[in-house]
Amino acid sequence: MKIGVVISEGPYTHQAADTAYRFVKAAIAKGHEVPRVFFYHDGVNVGTRLSVPPQDERNIQKNWTELAAEHGTDLVVCIAAAQRRGVLDENEAKRQGKDADNIAEGFRISGLGQLIEMGIQTDRLVTFGD
Amino acid sequence: MTTKKFLYVNRKAPYGTIYALESLEVVLIGAAFEQDVSLAFLDDGVFQLTRGQNTEGIGVKNFSPTFRALGDYDVTKFFVEKESLEERGLSEDDLQQIMYEDEDDDWAEKPSIRIISRAEMADVMADQDVVLSF
Amino acid sequence: MATLHTVNKSPFATQTLLSCLGHAQDGDAILMIEDGVYGGLAGTSLSEAVAARAGAVRIHVLAEDLAARGLNAGRLIEGVAPVGYDGFVDLVAETDRTQSWL
Numbered sequence: 138m139k140i141g142v143v144i145s146e147g148p149y150t151h152q153a154a155d156t157a158y159r160f161v162k163a164a165i166a167k168g169h170e171v172p173r174v175f176f177y178h179d180g181v182n183v184g185t186r187l188s189v190p191p192q193d194e195r196n197i198q199k200n201w202t203e204l205a206a207e208h209g210t211d212l213v214v215c216i217a218a219a220q221r222r223g224v225l226d227e228n229e230a231k232r233q234g235k236d237a238d239n240i241a242e243g244f245r246i247s248g249l250g251q252l253i254e255m256g257i258q259t260d261r262l263v264t265f266g267d
Numbered sequence: 268m269t270t271k272k273f274l275y276v277n278r279k280a281p282y283g284t285i286y287a288l289e290s291l292e293v294v295l296i297g298a299a300f301e302q303d304v305s306l307a308f309l310d311d312g313v314f315q316l317t318r319g320q321n322t323e324g325i326g327v328k329n330f331s332p333t334f335r336a337l338g339d340y341d342v343t344k345f346f347v348e349k350e351s352l353e354e355r356g357l358s359e360d361d362l363q364q365i366m367y368e369d370e371d372d373d374w375a376e377k378p379s380i381r382i383i384s385r386a387e388m389a390d391v392m393a394d395q396d397v398v399l400s401f
Numbered sequence: 402m403a404t405l406h407t408v409n410k411s412p413f414a415t416q417t418l419l420s421c422l423g424h425a426q427d428g429d430a431i432l433m434i435e436d437g438v439y440g441g442l443a444g445t446s447l448s449e450a451v452a453a454r455a456g457a458v459r460i461h462v463l464a465e466d467l468a469a470r471g472l473n474a475g476r477l478i479e480g481v482a483p484v485g486y487d488g489f490v491d492l493v494a495e496t497d498r499t500q501s502w503l
Binding site: 164 | 435436491501
Binding site: 257 | 271286289293401
């Protein structure tokens with residue numbers, strides 16, 4: 138079965154990104170497919186490569202980057218939500234005249250249409266937020 | 268393209284948090300996908316539709332007029348829960364008027380807001396393919 | 402045509418669980434996750450409201466979230482059963498849609 142996932146809260150403050158990660162791992166282990174995870178609201182902050190959690194703590198961004206590399210899951214960060222919160226890829230940084238980008242490996246920035254498309258193309262959609 | 272029933276569930280008040288505004292942004296983009304769209308307003312979500320919102324004093328954009336434009340995008344089903352209104356001391360008169368033109372009925376102007384009971388809201392929720400919560 | 406409802410808030414902080422209980426239909430399932438697991442506890446001011454729907458609605462708590470908060474299955478309302486992440490995935494697959502009560 139194809140399961141789409143939405144993460145709508147930021148990392149560390151809320152448990153949403155952790156719960157979603159464990160859910161996705163369990164779903165894939167059971168033979169389901171998770172073609173895409175869509176990051177919205179403060180969830181876009183999961184996609185910054187500039188977070189530096191203490192070494193004895195889980196690294197939420199890295200967890201997702203590794204999961205995407207291993208399973209080909211498409212990690213999409215909403216562009217409108219990301220721009221508000223300062224999450225940029227190289228193209229956006231250039232376009233907006235910013236001096237740096239911060240999107241992490243395995244994540245890409247795209248539009249809200251990707252969320253709707255995920256809803257249409259998957260069998261189930263599960264939202265993790267607060 | 269497959270047509271699915273999409274329900275946007277709005278349970279949060281506007282302005283205190285960004286959820287209401289960013290929900291509306293999804294609805295606007297989603298309209299281009301020509302799905303069967305319904306909006307649900309319950310719990311504090313009913314506060315999103317109150318008339319007379321004036322945000323000048325808080326420095327935040329007033330997005331409530333945008334609801335009135337959704338009819339042009341074929342988003343015409345606004346289900347508002349009666350119990351949620353009553354619990355908050357509100358009635359339909361406290362909500363802004365949102366109309367759409369029904370192309371199947373000689374473009375007659377009709378209200379988009381439908382006040383329904385909690386039990387009917389549960390039926391609306393149970394009738395969906397995709398539920399997006401904000 | 403059943404729905405899986407997830408609730409992630411403590412019912413002592415918000416009305417989310419009560420709203421979910423008010424909209425879940427017979428045959429649906431509710432899974433309490435994160436701080437939502439407190440809604441599964443027996444002997445609270447809300448236990449009765451939850452117990453009243455348990456049976457007609459399948460009510461579960463996520464075992465890992467329960468354990469993280471120092472609680473175990475013995476503290477749960479009768480008829481409320483813990484499931485792991487595997488069970489969470491099964492509930493999503495078995496029902497027709499998932500509605501998150503955020």
